[in-house]
Amino acid sequence: MSLKGATFLESVLQTLKRATELGGYPQEVYEILSRPQRIITVNIPVRMDNGKIQVFTGYRVQHNNALGPYKGGIRFHPEVTLEEDIALATVMTFKNALNGLPYGGGKGAVAVDYKKLSKRELEELSRGYARALAPFIGPETDIPAPDVGTDPQIMAWMVDEYSKIAGHNVPGVFTAKPVILWGNPVREYSTGFGVAVWAREAAKKLWGGLEGKTVAVQGFGNVGYWGAYWLEKMGARVVAVTDSKGGVYNPNGLNLTEVKAVKDKTGTVMNYDAPGTRKITNDEVLELPVDVLVPAALENVIHRGNANNIKAKLIVEGANGPTTADAEQILHKKGIWVLPDLAANAGGVVMSYLEWVENLQWYFWDEEETRNRLERILLDTFNRVMNRWNKLGTSQVTIREAAYVEAVDRIYNAMKVRGWI
Ligand code: GLU
Numbered sequence: 001m002s003l004k005g006a007t008f009l010e011s012v013l014q015t016l017k018r019a020t021e022l023g024g025y026p027q028e029v030y031e032i033l034s035r036p037q038r039i040i041t042v043n044i045p046v047r048m049d050n051g052k053i054q055v056f057t058g059y060r061v062q063h064n065n066a067l068g069p070y071k072g073g074i075r076f077h078p079e080v081t082l083e084e085d086i087a088l089a090t091v092m093t094f095k096n097a098l099n100g101l102p103y104g105g106g107k108g109a110v111a112v113d114y115k116k117l118s119k120r121e122l123e124e125l126s127r128g129y130a131r132a133l134a135p136f137i138g139p140e141t142d143i144p145a146p147d148v149g150t151d152p153q154i155m156a157w158m159v160d161e162y163s164k165i166a167g168h169n170v171p172g173v174f175t176a177k178p179v180i181l182w183g184n185p186v187r188e189y190s191t192g193f194g195v196a197v198w199a200r201e202a203a204k205k206l207w208g209g210l211e212g213k214t215v216a217v218q219g220f221g222n223v224g225y226w227g228a229y230w231l232e233k234m235g236a237r238v239v240a241v242t243d244s245k246g247g248v249y250n251p252n253g254l255n256l257t258e259v260k261a262v263k264d265k266t267g268t269v270m271n272y273d274a275p276g277t278r279k280i281t282n283d284e285v286l287e288l289p290v291d292v293l294v295p296a297a298l299e300n301v302i303h304r305g306n307a308n309n310i311k312a313k314l315i316v317e318g319a320n321g322p323t324t325a326d327a328e329q330i331l332h333k334k335g336i337w338v339l340p341d342l343a344a345n346a347g348g349v350v351m352s353y354l355e356w357v358e359n360l361q362w363y364f365w366d367e368e369e370t371r372n373r374l375e376r377i378l379l380d381t382f383n384r385v386m387n388r389w390n391k392l393g394t395s396q397v398t399i400r401e402a403a404y405v406e407a408v409d410r411i412y413n414a415m416k417v418r419g420w421i
Pocket of ligand 1: 071147
C-alpha cells in the first residue's frame with residue numbers, strides 16, 4: 001500500500017474479488033484471473049545518436065486468452081513497472097470481454113522517456129521491441145496497439161519489422177496503424193469518441209443530456225484531446241484541460257482548436273493565454289466546480305487523499321486506473337458516478353477490433369460506417385452495464401463492479417466450456 005492507498009494492481013484485484021463474489025463464481029475464477037498466464041521480459045539494445053549502446057527493458061504481459069488472442073496496447077513511459085503492466089493487462093482482459101470482443105487481454109511496456117529520444121532512436125527501439133516479441137505475437141496470438149507514449153508511426157515501424165521477419169505483409173498483428181498502412185481513420189479519435197459517447201449516455205440518465213454541462217479534462221494526449229473534442233461536439237462546455245506540465249481553466253469555456261495549436265507549437269497547453277483564462281495544476285483540475293471530470297492521463301490520480309474534494313457528479317475514466325479502489329468507495333457513497341476505464345475508454349480497443357477484422361479480410365469500411373459500427377458496440381455495452389448495475393443494486397455496488405461482473409461472466413463461461421475449470 002502506498003500513501004495514496006491501494007496500488008493500481010491492488011485496486012484491480014480488489015474489484016475482481018468482489019465481482020467474483022457478487023456473480024457467485026467459484027473461487028478458482030479469482031485464482032486464475034488474478035495472475036497473468038505469461039510474462040515476457042525483453043532487453044533491447046539501441047545504438048544511440050552519441051554512438052553508445054543503451055539497453056531498454058520492456059515487457060509483454062499476456063494475461064488471459066480464454067476468449068481469444070491477447071489484445072492491448074504498448075506503453076512507453078519512464079516510470080513503467082512490471083506490476084503496472086500486469087494491472088494494465090488484467091484490465092484489458094476485462095475490457096475486451098465486457099465489450100464482447102473475441103479477445104483476451106495483454107499489455108506491453110518499455111521503460112523509456114521517449115521525449116528524450118531522437119526519431120531514429122525511437123524507430124530503433126520500436127523495431128527492437130517488435131523483433132524481440134515476434135515469436136510471441138501475431139494476428140491470431142497477441143495483437144498490440146498504442147497506449148500512453150506510443151502512436152500510429154510506432155505501429156508502422158513495428159508492423160514493418162514483424163512483416164520482414166514473417167517474410168510477407170501481416171497487417172493484423174498491430175492495430176491503430178496509419179491509414180495508408182491498413183489503418184482506419186476512426187482509430188485516431190476512437191478512444192475519445194467512446195469517452196464522449198459514455199459521458200453522453202450517462203448524462204442522459206443523470207440530467208437529461210450533456211447540453212451545457214461543464215467538463216474538466218486531465219491529460220491532453222490522444223484520449224484527452226479527442227475526448228474534449230467530441231464532448232464539445234455533443235453539446236458540453238470544456239472549461240479546463242491539463243497536460244503533464246499543468247494546464248488552463250476558463251469557466252466560460254476554452255477554444256480547443258487554439259489550445260491544441262498552442263500545445264503542438266510549444267509542447268504544453270500551459271502557454272495558452274486568453275482573457276478570463278488562468279493556469280492550474282494537475283491536482284487542481286480534479287477539484288474544479290464542474291459537472292463532468294475526465295481523468296485521461298495516468299493511474300491513481302484520484303485517491304483517498306483527494307476523493308472528498310471532487311465536485312463533479314460524473315467521472316469518465318479516459319485513462320486506465322485513474323481512481324483507486326478506496327477513492328471509489330468514497331465517491332460512490334457521495335452518489336458520484338464513475339464510468340470505469342474498461343467501459344468508458346473502450347472505444348480504442350473496440351475500434352482496434354474493427355481494424356483487425358478489416359485487416360484479416362483485406363476489406364475496408366468507410367469512415368461513417370466504421371464509426372456507426374463502433375458506436376453500436378459501445379451503446380450495447382452501456383445498456384448491459386446499466387442493466388447489470390440496476391440488478392445488483394446501485395447503492396450497494398459501483399458501476400465498475402457491475403462492469404467486472406458482466407466481463408467475468410463471459411470469461412468464466414469460456415473457461416468452463418474449454419474445461420479449464
Ligand atoms: N491502449 C488502449 C487501451 O488501453 C487500446 C488497446 C488496443 O487498441 O488494443 O485500451
